[in-house]
Amino acid sequence: MSRPTPLRDVHETLGATLTDFAGWLMPLRYGSESAEHKTVREAAGLFDLSHMGEIFVTGPQAGQALDYALVGHLSALAPGRARYTMIVNERGGVLDDLIVYRLEDEQFMVVANASNYEKVGNELKNRAKAYDAVVEDRSDQYALIAVQGPRSQEILATLTDADLAGLKYYAGLPGLVDGRQALIARTGYTGEDGFELFVANQDAVPLWHALMAAGEPHGLKPAGLSSRDTLRLEAGMPLYGNELGPELTPFDAGLGRVVKFDKPGDFVGRSALEAVKDDQPRRRLVGLVARGRRVPRHGYPVTRDGVVVGEVTSGAPSQSLGRPIAMAYVDAGADSGLAVDIRGSHEPMDLVELPFYRRNK
Amino acid sequence: MSNIPDELNYTKEHEWVAGLDDGITVTVGITAFAAEALGDVVFVQLPEVGSTVEAGESIGEVESTKSVSEIYTPVGGEVVEVNQAVVDDPSLANSDPYGDGWMFRVRVEGDPEDLLSPEEYAALTAGES
Secondary structure (H helix, E strand, O other), rough: EEEOOHHHHHHHHHHHHHHHEOOOOEEOOOOOOHHHHHHHHHHHEOOOOOOOEEEEEEOOOOOHHHHHOOOOOOOHOOEEEEEEEEOOOOOOOEEEEEEEEEOOOOOEEEEEEOOOHHHHHHHHHOOOOOHHHHHHOOOHHEEEEEEOOHHHHHHOOOOOOOOOOOOOOOOOEEEEEEEEEEEOOOOOOOOOOEEEEEEEHHHHHHHHHHHHHHHHOOEEEEOHHHHHHHHHHHOOOOOEEEEEEOOOOOOOOOOOHHHOOOOOOOOOOOHHHHOEEEEOEEEEEEEEEEEEOOOOOOEEEEEOOOOEEEEEEEEEEOOOOOOOEEEEEOOOOOOOOOEEEEEOOOEEEEEEOOOOOOOOO | OOOOOOOOOOOOOOEEEEEEOOOEOOOOOOOOOHHHHOOOEEEEEEOOOOEEEOOOOOEEEEEOOEEEEEEEEOOEEEEEEHHHHHHOOOOOHOOOOOOOOOOOOEEEOOOOOOOHHHHHHHHHHHHHH
């Protein structure tokens, strides 16, 4: 039985198609997912992301504990700023990708994927034992509502006095939104400008309604996980379980830049990652654009001259390109003459560098 | 509850069949239930006109943003027409599944697969939704 978010009744009233996602009952789409995708690119979409996990790390050594537990240099993060980072195992394999917000000098919030946050919380507790820091999984207390798209700031500005214009990408500040206490973060997973609002569960429904009302004149519509997936795919953003997993290091995924070897002290996975950091990975993560209309999907083989040279990790029809796109791990050097084996038929693909879509800033 | 027109027959694979009564050609499409379950249809592949098909055979596919499904023919015979409009604009399968979103026509030879009445199909989809 899937867990509902605090917004479940709202989704049902809106006629959402609900689906199980990582044990949560989530809105897949409200109407047409293509229309929702377009709305986020052109105006703004409202997402319920309450399935994400929020783990708080608090104490005089919270920063050092995270430096040891994660691959990033979190003690160097200024209060009010956020970082994209990862937690890896001793072999350097990715356990999850994370956004860490430094809320105060001695308090961080680690946002983990729905499928992983219990594991991440437990790992953080173990890894922080030697430090003067307390790890607390507060995922059950928080809802997360995201406003994503070019009109996001205008919409949110009608409900808060917080300095949104001064809030940089990957920054977050506490503030009142529609009179409710929220952490307002300028982060997202769509390739557009946007905000993520972390609020107490009981504030989720009234905040949702306030945002819908404030956004309506700006074209805001609710958007489900289906459009979120095609939006992040166009933006070339990895999804844990597709592009990332315990058999891959951050270097395998082309994200070696998140590993900060120059931070002080040891960290879990350091020796394993140092051993591979200068290796040429056997495969690299690339973009594929289909010449035809059939869609490459997760797990389909990438071929060249009939020989398997890679595997698709995510694929979908792309509205922004008008053709199907995919992310795939492909053998180094296999840059042309590629195809994807789509249920027995080898469909030609052009290799492109990621991302597929970049917004105009 | 999806729209299930009274005048059609249905299959367990969520297709509809029209024109059985004239005994010559039938028209086949996917049901509103199927279209809703798929989400936005982005690609439709249909058989060649003139090809001979057997009842129960997979003869095409329907792809949406999230998934792909095969199209089965519930009747055997010769494919006499395919809907080029739905190939060119697959969203017709969502917007008008029983009308402009029809898929193909077959000149029937032999007996069709076991088809469902509207009532039987309603019971089937009630169990799945």
